[in-house]
Amino acid sequence: MSTLFAIPTIIIAILLKNHCTPVRVTAGLSLHNLLLFILSTVIQVFAGYHFYVSSYKSIRHGAANMDVLIAMATTTAYAYSVVVLLYAMATEKAHSPVTFFETSPMLFAFVSLGRWLEHIAKAKTSAALTKLVELQATDAVVVDVGEGSEFSR
Secondary structure, eight states: OOHHHHHHHHHHHHHHHHHSOOOOTTTTTEEHHHHHHHHHIIIIIIIIHHHHHHHHHHHEEEEEEEEHHHHHHHHHHHHHHHHHHHHHHHHHOOOOOOOOOHHHHHHHHHHHHHHHHHHHHHHHHHHHHHHHHHHHOOOOOOOOOOOSOOOOO
């Protein structure tokens, strides 16, 4: 799901931010920031749910793992962008502010992609180890050399 929404978010962030004249929706809000806000909010809520639950459980047990880092980074980027955007709208700024709405979808997408690739690699490794164990000999011959003879490996 995160990748489904991350791709349009990245495209909007690149195309509208760098190649198009900003379209003003209201004072302090551009079409670019509005679209990024909508897409990143969906990703923050739905794709981020797993990370938030896992980080909460981790912190509750007195440990911090990668999910805590991801939840902190994405929440910080999202919250900063929302606050800056609301401030610009409240003070009726002439231009829409610089936001980081595309950061959280990209982080969620990259981490999810990395976990998927790791899962595939582990599955292939497990299958290869299973095949290797199947190659193990079922019968063995024991050779007794006797007391006076030498036996070396």
